[in-house]
Amino acid sequence: MVSNDLDSIQNWADTWQMTFNREKCKVLHAGNKNVHYKYHMGDTEIEEGIYEKDLGVYVDSEMSSSRQCGEAIKKANKMLGYIVRSVEFKSREVMLKLYNALEYCVQFWSPCYKKDIAALERVQRRATRIIPGLKGMSYADRLKELNLFSLEQRRLRGDLIQAFKILKGIDNVDPGDFFDLKKETRTRGHKWRLDKGAFRTENRRHFFTQRIVRVWNQLPSNVVEADTLGSFKKLLDEILGSISY
Secondary structure: OHHHHHHHHHHHHHHOOOOOOHHHOEEEOOOOOOOOOOOEEOOEEOEEEOEEEEOOEEEEOOOOOHHHHHHHHHHHHHHHHHHHHHOOOOOOHHHHHHHHHHOOOHHHHOOOOHHHHHHHHHHHHHHHHOOOOOOOOOHHHHHHHHOOOOHHHHHHHHHHHHHHHHHOOOOOOOHHHOOEEOOOOOOOOOOOOEEOOOOOOHHHHOOHHHHOHHHHHHOOHHHHOOOOHHHHHHHHHHHHHHOOO
16 A cells, blocks of 8 residues: 555656655654565655654654664753753743753653653753752752752653643544543542553554553542633642642
């Protein structure tokens, strides 16, 4: 089917006398059981790649987030280095600048390996040390003083907010494309409980639609059934530190 599609694209280009830059075309074989077929555009074989960058996010053949984590850390450390050298007054706002690099599109690539989670957290540990008045404090105390969550907590918070927006129709998407509501009737828990789908690979277990289910189902009814996104965030922030995940 893919070969037929490529032939159709090539025929369209020939008809309209347009030329594709084949050097910018790559084949990415995802999954261990993926058969590495050879694909062609016209008489030119398309080169096979091990990763590609799409809309600022790196996707590799293993569907791992490690490369994206590395790139986010590199970008954030570069920004932090600039702040250390050039910004005289360093405050809590330092972290807000770093979050753009550390959390861009994170619902897609959120890390699942402990080494990646720890590496990302080290960036915030380093950043909070440079803020005056916090020297000698533990990381937990620095976060408390700055009224910040750990990056791991922030990712969880972002996941829960995104789930709320999807399920409550705030985002213009079909909730059924992401989640299945539990059909069972029970007195315990809230009415927005989610079913955890079946998966065959370890990577799939860490996708947004899977990793969010257990924590979402544990939320109190008054949080999940909040009238507005703002009230949901407020209630969530009040209990986030006590959630086990």
